[in-house]
Amino acid sequence: MDTLGIDSGEASVNNTTALRITAVNKCLTIIGDGIAQMSLKKYEKIGDKRQQIPDSVINDPNPFQTGYEFRKYMAVMAAYQGNALAYIFRDANGTPNKLLPITASYEQKITNGELYYTLNADDVLNGLPRVVHYLDILHFKGLCVDNYFNGINPIKAHAKALQLNMRAYNALDNTFKTGAKKYFLKGGEGWNADQAKAVQESIEKVLNNEKTTVTVPNGVDVQSMSLTPDEAGYLDSINASEHDIALMFNVPPSLVVRESSSSKATVEQDAINLHKQTLLPRATQYEQEYDRKLLTEKEKAYQYYKHNFNSLLRASAKERMEIFTSAINNGIMSPNEARHLEDLDGYEGGDKRFINAANIPADQIEEWINAKINNLNKSNMNNNPEGENNGEQ
Secondary structure (H helix, E strand, C coil): CCCCCCCCCCCCCCCCHHHHCHHHHHHHHHHHHHHHCCCEEEEEEECCEEEEECCHHHHCCECCECHHHHHHHHHHHHHHCCEEEEEEEECCCCCEEEEEEECCCEEEEEECCEEEEEECHHHHHCCCCCEEEHHHEEEEECCCCCCCCCCCCHHHHCHHHHHHHHHHHHHHHHHHHCCCEEEEEEECCCCCHHHHHHHHHHHHHHHCCCCCCCCCCCCEEEEEEECCHHHHCHHHHHHHHHHHHHHHCCCCHHHCCCCCCCCHHHHHHHHHHHHHHHHHHHHHHHHHHHHHHHCCCCHHHCEEEEECCCHHHHCCHHHHHHHHHHHHHCCCCCHHHHHHHCCCCCCCCCCCCECCCCCCEHHHHHHHHHHHHHHHHHHCCCECCCCCECCEC
16 A cells, blocks of 8 residues: 655555544545435336336345445445446346445556456455456546546545644644643753753653653753643644545535534535535446446346435425425425425325316316316306397397
C-alpha cells in the first residue's frame, strides 16, 4: 500500500490511516448507506407499462453478503479507493447467479480491441480466473481523470488536506497532554548543549507522565504560559479540514462538520442536495453498469435496473405533502400510492384515482361528462309565455 505521509515522524496518510479520520469515515458511511438503503429493482417494459421481475443475484449476491451489504461495500469502495470491482459468476446459460467483490489490485490491458483484467494472486486463490474479460467484471468508478478505465484514488489526490486534519488532532492531543500549557526555562547561563538537552528531556518526561519529579539546576526558573485549544486554532483547523473532506467526497458539509452553524432549513436542504448531487449520479452510474453487464443483449431491449429514487422522497415533509395533494387531485397517483411512499398502510378504496373536478374517480369521468352534457341540453328547453316547450304542447 502506498504511503503518502508528508512529514516523517507524523502519521502518514494512506488508505488505512485515512479511515481513522472521523470526517472520512462519516462521508463513506453516508454514501454507502445512502446507496444501499434505496430499493434496487429489475423491471420489464410491456408496451407503455412496466412490471417488476424477480432478480436473485441483486438481493442475494453471494454467500457472504446480503444485497444491502454488497451494494454498500461497492459504493464505499468506489468512493474510498476510486474503484470497486466484483466478479460475475454465470450459469451454463450465461445468466449471472453470483457477484463476488474482488480486490482493487489489478491490471488492465486492451487486446484486439477488448479490455481484459488481470487479477492478483489472492483473487486467483479464491477461485477466480487470472484473466477476465471486462463484461464479467462489475466496475464502479470514481472520478476519472488520467484515463477512462479507472477512477483516481481520492485519498492519494487529497493527501495534504487529510494530513492537515491529522496534524490538527495530533497537536490538540499534545496540548491536552501538557495541560494546555507551554513551558519555558529562564536562566541557565553558561550551559552547554548537553546540559540544556538533559534538562529539557527531563521536563518533557514529567509533562508526559513518564516521571513525577524533575531536578532543575540552580539559577533556572521554569515558567509556563497557558494556551487554550481555541487560542491555538486547533479546533478551527479541524473544522476547516472536515469541510474540505466533505467537499472531497461531494457530501454537503453541514452533514459532516461538527461545528456547523447551519440552520435547520439549510441542513434539510443539504439532505435533499445529498440525494440530488451525490447519490443520484452514483446510482445512475451503477444502474447503467448493471444493465450492461447483468443483462443479455436480448434482455437489454426490454429489461433494466432502477433504484427507487422517487423525487418525492427527496423533498421536505411540507413539500412532500404539497406534492402528494397535487398528484392525488390531478389523478397522477392514488391515495394508497402516496401512503406507500410515506411507509403507511393503505385503506379500502384508497386505490382509486381522482381528478380535480369535485374529486371524481378517474374511471367514472366519462359518465360524469355525459351527465354534464345531458344537463346542459335540458337547460336549453326554456318555458315560453304560450306554454310551449321548444315547440311541444
